[in-house]
Amino acid sequence: xxxxxxxxxxxxxxxxxxxxxxxxxxxxxxxxxxxxxxxxxxxxxxxxxxxxxxxxxxxxxxxxxxxxxxxxxxxxxxxxxxxxxxxxxxxxxxxxxxxxxxxxxxxxxxxxxxxxxxxxxxxxxxxxxxxxxxxxxxxxxxxxxxxxxxxxxxxxxxxxxxxxxxxxxxxxxxxxxxxxxxxxxxx
Numbered sequence: 414x415x416x417x418x419x420x421x422x423x424x425x426x427x428x429x430x431x432x433x434x435x436x437x438x439x440x441x442x443x444x445x446x447x448x449x450x451x452x453x454x455x456x457x458x459x460x461x462x463x464x465x466x467x468x469x470x471x472x473x474x475x476x477x478x479x480x481x482x483x484x485x486x487x488x489x490x491x492x493x494x495x496x497x498x499x500x501x502x503x504x505x506x507x508x509x510x511x512x513x514x515x516x517x518x519x520x521x522x523x524x525x526x527x528x529x530x531x532x533x534x535x536x537x538x539x540x541x542x543x544x545x546x547x548x549x550x551x552x553x554x555x556x557x558x559x560x561x562x563x564x565x566x567x568x569x570x571x572x573x574x575x576x577x578x579x580x581x582x583x584x585x586x587x588x589x590x591x592x593x594x595x596x597x598x599x600x
Contacts, residue, residue, distance in 0.1 A: 421447060423454070436460075436494060459535035463505040464492035464581040466523065466541045466588060466598075467515060472562035473589060474513050475582070479557070488561070488576045490585045492537070501538040509542060511551050513560050518544035523588055523598055528580060537581050541588070541598050565589060 423444035432439040438458045443451055467474040467490070477488045493508040495501060502520055510516055520542050528535045552558050563571065568586050571577040577586070591599045 423447070423452075426451060455532060457529075457533040457535070459494070459533055460497070461495045461501070461535060462492060462537045463495065463501050463508055464490050464537050464539045464585065465505050465509045466490060466539065466585040467509055467513070467517065467545060468543075468589070469515070469545055469562050472564055473568055473585070474509075474515065475561050475563055475568075475577075476512050476558040477561065477576075478559075486576075487579055487582075488563075488571050489579050489582045492581055502540065505538070505540040505542070510548060511553070512556075512558055514548045514550035515542075515545045516548050517542035518546075521598075524584065526580065526584065539581060539584055539588070565593065 423446060425442045426445055427443040429441045429443075430438065431441060436459065440456050440458065442454045442456055444454055446452055465474075474491060475488050476491055477486050479486050491509050491512040493504065493511070495504050499507075502522070505520055506517060520540050523539045523541050525536050525538045528537055550558075550560060565586075568577065568589070572583065572586065577583065588598045591597070
């Protein structure tokens with residue numbers, strides 16, 4: 414396997430903006446392929462997001478909310494998009510407090526994950542937080558959430574039942590499982 418990623422680069426020849434929304438923009442890029450030919454790539458541009466693995470008394474803080482693209486509710490760890498110029502660590506603490514009411518004294522990056530690199534540039538930064546104190550939740554005005562704290566066994570059941578099915582929450586549960594087995598979240 415050739416480890417020189419330059420061999421696979423696809424320089425952009427032209428970009429056509431298609432849509433600019435509140436959260437995403439869409440563009441079609443014409444690219445030059447490694448063999449010299451051209452092709453098009455449909456790209457979703459996203460500012461990035463954060464997600465928070467927060468444990469209170471060995472229970473995972475989660476929120477249930479309706480996800481329109483899937484036409485159903487999902488149970489997920491607290492998460493949200495980055496604001497322009499906002500450091501991911503700051504966003505993680507903000508989202509935790511807005512969605513659950515909890516504040517954290519300690520925050521540590523576990524992983525940064527490319528969600529759908531075949532068509533989107535969104536990176537989700539997964540943080541683990543510790544030393545939590547309860548405060549008042551302040552969800553966004555268009556955000557309707559049910560906050561819950563679940564045991565590891567409940568989390569596993571929610572996965573089986575399809576109530577948990579998003580990548581960031583699954584990654585958090587696997588990190589929690591590693592922590593239960595080894596005492597570390599891993600990196």
